[in-house]
Amino acid sequence: MLTLEKGFTLVELMVTLVIGMILITVGVPSFTEMYQGYRAESEIRKVQQYLMFARSQAVSYGARVTVCPISGTSCGSDWKSGFSIFIDNGAAATIDSTNGVTDPIIKQVDAFNSKDFFTYAGSSVSFTPDGLIPTNSTVGTFSYCPGSTTSENSRGVEVSSSGKVRFSDSIINCTSY
Template structure:
């Protein structure tokens, strides 16, 4: 009678090859997960801006997207800015008169979302759909703490004067998005 099966050496070689393949594949898989997470966060922010723009047109009133903490990564909310009676109440949420449409929670740790000087605290969309200013937002996975965009760790969200929102492109294929002047994003904290 002949016994069939694996020898101990064959089994150990199979396990060793499997371990090598797994060791090589996990970093690539983790990079894919990080990239997808960054894209998801960017899409969520773009969606909130598009919501504000469409609600401004639909309601015929200014809609504001304003950060809820010290920085945009601490969260933001979208609201109908009804009470604009004083400068202090303009573009600031007043729970007594304004209507809150949606609240977005803080981003996961290590992510930075910052607007340029035009969007330090808020962006407003008027009933015509135009934004109060032109500018951009930088979103970065700042895991290394450098505040610098590295390949595949950043997204740029651009808002033009008519209020249209788009993602920054990477025409030079270095995996870092470019600003309106076709230069690479150079800082996560001041796009």
């Protein structure tokens, strides 16, 4: 008596594996682009939230609050390595002591992904006690580009002289300033 075995033949398994490998080979690059887009969106939203936080702290404390990448005791230029938010009581854009009290750091933001680019035209952004940007402070766009300086997934946050922080609708390019 012959019994019918249920299962797959070796040829059927090989064809299935080949089709699966072709689909993976075609699909992985699109997942990379999608991942870069999500990462850029997530990071630029964090930047927007930190800037809005700094503005609200300036109003709450009734003092100038500065956002900048710290290099020693003054603001540097490498935004990609992270930045600090601090109450700026003394000289502008400098962590210094006034009457024996050092400018308190409110928040420290970690470095961004080493493969990405994060730029801003100025070395700092300050908010006055009324939430505005001082006339001597740089206004412009924070640019975040995942993977390359001209990525299609680039995102930006604009800071206006009125202190308003919003997402940028313009084409973002992360070439250094």
